[in-house]
Amino acid sequence: MWRDLLPIGRHEATGGYRRHAWTAADAECRAWFAEQARGRGLRYEVDRNGNQWAWLGDPAAGDAVVTGSHLDSVPDGGAYDGPLGVVSAFAALDALRDAGVSPRRPLAVVNFAEEEGSRFGVACAGSRLMTGALAPESARSLRDADGFVMADAMEGAGIDPSALGRDDERLARIGVYVELHVEQGRCLADIPHAVGVASAIWPHGRWRFDFRGEANHAGTTRLEDRRDPMLGYAAAVLAARESAARAGGLATFGRVRVEPNGTNAIASLVSAWLDCRAPDSAVVDALVEEIAEASEGAEVTRESFTPVVTFDGTLRDRLVGVLGGVPVLPTGAGHDAGILAAAVPTAMLFVRNPTGVSHSPYEHAEERDCLTGASALATVLADLLGAASATSPPPG
Numbered sequence: 001m002w003r004d005l006l007p008i009g010r011h012e013a014t015g016g017y018r019r020h021a022w023t024a025a026d027a028e029c030r031a032w033f034a035e036q037a038r039g040r041g042l043r044y045e046v047d048r049n050g051n052q053w054a055w056l057g058d059p060a061a062g063d064a065v066v067t068g069s070h071l072d073s074v075p076d077g078g079a080y081d082g083p084l085g086v087v088s089a090f091a092a093l094d095a096l097r098d099a100g101v102s103p104r105r106p107l108a109v110v111n112f113a114e115e116e117g118s119r120f121g122v123a124c125a126g127s128r129l130m131t132g133a134l135a136p137e138s139a140r141s142l143r144d145a146d147g148f149v150m151a152d153a154m155e156g157a158g159i160d161p162s163a164l165g166r167d168d169e170r171l172a173r174i175g176v177y178v179e180l181h182v183e184q185g186r187c188l189a190d191i192p193h194a195v196g197v198a199s200a201i202w203p204h205g206r207w208r209f210d211f212r213g214e215a216n217h218a219g220t221t222r223l224e225d226r227r228d229p230m231l232g233y234a235a236a237v238l239a240a241r242e243s244a245a246r247a248g249g250l251a252t253f254g255r256v257r258v259e260p261n262g263t264n265a266i267a268s269l270v271s272a273w274l275d276c277r278a279p280d281s282a283v284v285d286a287l288v289e290e291i292a293e294a295s296e297g298a299e300v301t302r303e304s305f306t307p308v309v310t311f312d313g314t315l316r317d318r319l320v321g322v323l324g325g326v327p328v329l330p331t332g333a334g335h336d337a338g339i340l341a342a343a344v345p346t347a348m349l350f351v352r353n354p355t356g357v358s359h360s361p362y363e364h365a366e367e368r369d370c371l372t373g374a375s376a377l378a379t380v381l382a383d384l385l386g387a388a389s390a391t392s393p394p395p396g
Ligand SMILES: [Zn+2]
Pocket: 070, 081, 082, 115, 181, 335
């Protein structure tokens, strides 16, 4: 499975992945998913919001154990963020079947659409639509950098955009959701555990800062006559770093658009996106306020916000127990599991990332740790499925 996925959407020069939602690379990943489902004789379906499902057992039976992740990527993302969860889900399902396990509840593998929000700006669009956290009319009109609206992009991929929206029928079928993900940090790097269980996801959000100025000639306009929005932007970047360090949060300007974007022209408009995260919402609010104050009159628009997610405590403890006491760790990264946590009991497994690097071509996980992750997921699923093994345990 891993070898089949590796070439899809990989950029030659950077070695990173560009699997943006509803592009050709995304379509190839989705075709791979459908093939994995069909090859295993699983019931394959695409829901109203473009998420892909592969079912073992009858979906209508309810109380399903669902596992999976996403296959899209950030610009020049790594191979593991998302795909590790989907591949591990199929691998775990195979392991359960090989062991002759007969599940007492339906089991589904899911690929959530547009998790990274790298094309249309809203992260976890597929799971947000499904749970009602993203209004269908807002989703339909989201635009990518080339001006394409999401409705058209989805329609091009065979999804009917008029059918988007909260999917109560589907949510009612899910008993529990477990997502395995490569760790995006170094909590597991230096301890003798390849797998950990998530405790919480920090509240996080995205804000657009528009700095307006006046385009003019870089060679003839006197400094005192300039209205250069790049200065306000620069102040905001520095303020983000300083305020975050002081408050114990994270604040990042990683994306910027400059008009007219000429070397010899003073900019007329700088639009920059702030990603801000902290252990609690009050700190996030205070950080954004401080950065806005430092940014010399920029217009600030909140594009998305996800409050703190504390994963289901009973489920978390059950996972830790069945895995023999693995570490419990928080994360600053958002996930579909965080969105689903508002609707169903949800848990996450993290697989060790030796460098902690993610959202980069240098993201990595050792093969043996990935295998440990898949087998941990199989153990968890077997427990949740209340499965009785068809074969008796070896004597002694
Ligand atoms: Zn991810």
